[in-house]
C-alpha cells in the first residue's frame with residue numbers, strides 16, 4: 001500500500017513522515033494554508049531520501065509555473081489537482097517526473113492513464129478540506145489500477161476505507177493535522193501504523 005502524506009511545511013514533519021514509512025511526501029504550491037514557497041520546498045525536498053517520492057501539488061496553474069517550480073525545487077512528481085486537461089499532462093510528460101491526476105470522484109469513474117498520468121487520485125469535491133466521499137457506498141471504483149484514495153482520511157477511518165475501497169494507495173493531509181495547515185507528528189505516525197496494520 002503506497003502512502004502519501006501531503007501538505008508538509010516543516011523539517012520536523014518531513015522527517016516524521018519519512019521515518020514513519022511514507023512512500024511520498026507532498027508540498028503544496030496551490031492556493032492553500034499549506035502553501036510553501038520554492039525555497040522552503042527545495043530545502044525540505046533535499047532532506048528526503050531517494051526511495052521516498054517528493055510531490056508538488058498544483059491547482060489550475062500555468063504549465064510554465066508548474067515546470068519552473070518543479071525545476072527550482074527538485075521535486076520528482078507533479079500532482080495536478082484542478083481542472084487541468086490532457087494538454088497540461090502532455091506538456092509535462094517526458095520530463096522524468098511522475099504525473100499524478102487529482103480529481104473529484106464521479107461516474108463514470110476516471111481511468112488511470114487517460115490523461116497521460118502515472119497515478120490517479122480520487123478525492124472529494126473540495127481538495128485539502130478533510131471532507132470524505134462515499135467510497136464505501138457500493139459505487140464503482142477503479143480496480144487493478146494505480147489509484148490513490150484521498151479525502152478526509154484519518155488514523156481512525158483509514159483501515160475501514162482501505163477494506164472498502166481496495167485502493168493502490170492512500171493520501172492524507174487534514175487528517176494528520178492539529179489545526180488547519182499545522183501537522184501533528186503523532187497523528188502522522190498513527191496514520192502510517194493504521195495503514196500498515198490494514199495490510
Ligand SMILES: O=C(O)c1ccccc1N[C@@H]1O[C@H](COP(=O)(O)O)[C@@H](O)[C@H]1O
Pocket residue numbers: 006007026028030031032033034057058059081102121123127128129130131150151152153171172173174175
Ligand atoms: O491541501 C491542500 O490545501 C490542497 C490544495 C489544493 C489542491 C490539493 C490540496 N490537497 C490535496 O487534497 C487531498 C485530500 O486532502 P485531505 O486529506 O482531505 O485534507 C490530498 O490529495 C491533498 O494532496
